[in-house]
Amino acid sequence: MIHNSDYLAFIESTEKQTCDPWRTYAQVKNYPVIEESALNFLETWARLTRPTTILELGCGYGLMSARLLALLPEMKLTGIDYNSENYAVFKQLEKNETRCDRFTFKCGNVIDLLPKFEEKFDWVIVDVDKKFYPEVADVISEKVKTGGYLIADNVLWKGWVAVAGERKNPEPIRKWNELLFRNQNYETLLLQVGDGLSISRKL
Numbered sequence: 059m060i061h062n063s064d065y066l067a068f069i070e071s072t073e074k075q076t077c078d079p080w081r082t083y084a085q086v087k088n089y090p091v092i093e094e095s096a097l098n099f100l101e102t103w104a105r106l107t108r109p110t111t112i113l114e115l116g117c118g119y120g121l122m123s124a125r126l127l128a129l130l131p132e133m134k135l136t137g138i139d140y141n142s143e144n145y146a147v148f149k150q151l152e153k154n155e156t157r158c159d160r161f162t163f164k165c166g167n168v169i170d171l172l173p174k175f176e177e178k179f180d181w182v183i184v185d186v187d188k189k190f191y192p193e194v195a196d197v198i199s200e201k202v203k204t205g206g207y208l209i210a211d212n213v214l215w216k217g218w219v220a221v222a223g224e225r226k227n228p229e230p231i232r233k234w235n236e237l238l239f240r241n242q243n244y245e246t247l248l249l250q251v252g253d254g255l256s257i258s259r260k261l
């Protein structure tokens with residue numbers, strides 16, 4: 059019997075995706091990026107909620123950033139990543155100057171950089187190394203506008219969050235999920251899409 063996740067992976071492996079240079083780069087370099095189904099969901103969510111400013115923590119070389127920038131022509135996105143080479147890759151893959159102008163790359167550890175941001179954003183997306191999720195949770199709330207969204211990827215982490223794995227430590231993700239569900243300032247949905255997405259609306 060075929061499982062739902064296998065079927066979804068099959069149906070999503072379209073020609074469009076396999077020809078996408080951003081996805082090809084991830085495959086060739088074995089670079090972790092958001093799964094297509096989760097990104098498709100975020101694109102739909104972006105069409106509905108129309109954010110004008112997004113902060114992406116752990117933007118990598120900008121695959122997700124580029125897709126959201128392409129969708130929302132007025133939106134400005136700030137990405138933070140501690141791998142400085144990623145910005146060069148973004149500029150190499152992103153041939154569209156207008157989109158480059160709306161993308162600001164900050165190089166550094168989010169834990170150090172976040173407290174320095176005075177601006178609040180319509181969306182804040184968390185996609186850093188899982189061990190940082192609880193630390194990010196401590197400082198992130200004040201960076202999200204009231205009525206805005208705090209979004210995190212990998213919150214089900216291949217099933218390791220629900221069932222203790224031998225090789226992986228799911229504790230930081232569990233802590234993130236519990237902190238958000240207990241937080242009275244947010245309405246949180248945990249979606250079984252991609253590697254698990256949490257979507258929290260700030261009240």
Ligand SMILES: C[S@@+](CC[C@H](N)C(=O)[O-])C[C@H]1O[C@@H](n2cnc3c(N)ncnc32)[C@H](O)[C@@H]1O
Pocket residue numbers: 090091092115116117118119120121122123138139140141166167168169185186187190
């Ligand atoms: C899953 S990849 C990001 C993929 C990207 N969000 C996308 O889907 O296109 C995670 C990224 O977070 C960065 N990262 C991990 N921990 C970080 C931290 N504490 N501060 C800054 N960047 C971090 C890594 O360098 C890596 O590029």
